[in-house]
């Protein structure tokens with residue numbers, strides 16, 4: 001059965017978000033305080049370990065079953081010339097993922113993650129959102145459910161990513177609708193469009209916002225009208241991971257924008273999420289301000305595919321290696337601080 005077979009199923013999941021395990025958080029904090037280092041000296045590594053403990057519900061969290069889930073979809077509005085690449089590249093890159101030749105193959109391998117690639121109706125792009133809703137209700141629910149379906153119970157960590165030519169424009173529209181701000185503040189070069197391309201992207205987002213201005217300002221309606229299948233799938237995966245208390249690492253501007261409609265209404269939806277990195281896409285840092293997330297890495301990446309999030313998993317692994325592997329003051333016979 002589909003996880004989000006009905007709108008009610010989606011809304012009730014978003015309305016009933018489980019919390020992290022407070023006992024595991026307290027125990028992990030106590031363990032951090034007992035380790036052979038000055039308090040706080042491992043900086044954010046300490047917070048990451050405590051975060052992982054809280055969501056895994058155990059004082060010593062691990063990443064044995066870590067998954068990168070990459071969703072692919074195509075967009076009807078690409079006819080307006082908003083990407084530096086043709087829409088056919090979405091399917092071609094899915095082929096490249098299967099063959100092992102993409103950046104995410106290398107980075108998921110380096111991070112010890114299994115990689116699931118889910119192509120969502122690539123030969124049936126969403127409707128052009130400057131003239132219609134991108135998806136009808138059933139299409140949006142199917143995409144949300146496809147996202148949820150990759151989140152198997154027992155995963156220790158989930159990385160989410162996307163592939164969909166044109167989707168930096170959808171991401172800008174989602175952010176502008178969710179949080180306000182002129183489209184030009186949310187639009188960036190994406191795959192590398194020139195000034196003319198940026199102007200076309202801004203115009204497309206302005207048209208879409210005008211068309212959908214009177215629609216209900218709800219998470220589902222914003223996603224359905226302005227999102228895309230791969231974007232809704234990310235939202236569904238993050239929501240399902242929350243139900244199962246599986247920590248998530250978010251990737252770039254587009255992955256994070258998938259959560260904007262949800263977070264604008266229910267800010268706590270990002271509580272089980274770490275921001276893997278800050279993309280060079282200019283809207284990303286602005287979006288982090290709204291999401292209340294502080295990215296782990298900032299390496300000038302602007303790829304998507306879950307690439308920055310996968311890279312950040314190495315930092316999370318290092319946090320857990322120190323948390324689980326260091327000696328306590330008592331074990332090492334080292335005098336602790338006063």
Ligand SMILES: Cc1cc2ncn([C@H]3O[C@H](COP(=O)(O)O)[C@@H](O)[C@H]3O)c2cc1C
Nearest residue numbers: 083085162163164165166167168190191304
């Ligand atoms: C070869 C190639 C591989 C990619 N991998 C991710 N993206 C990224 O670029 C796209 C978004 O940028 P825009 O909105 O400008 O189309 C998405 O597919 C995103 O995942 C890629 C883009 C290309 C061309």
Ligand SMILES: O=C(O)c1cccnc1
Nearest residue numbers: 190252253279302303304
């Ligand atoms: O930040 C991202 O995820 C991104 C930026 C540009 C193109 N594709 C993805």
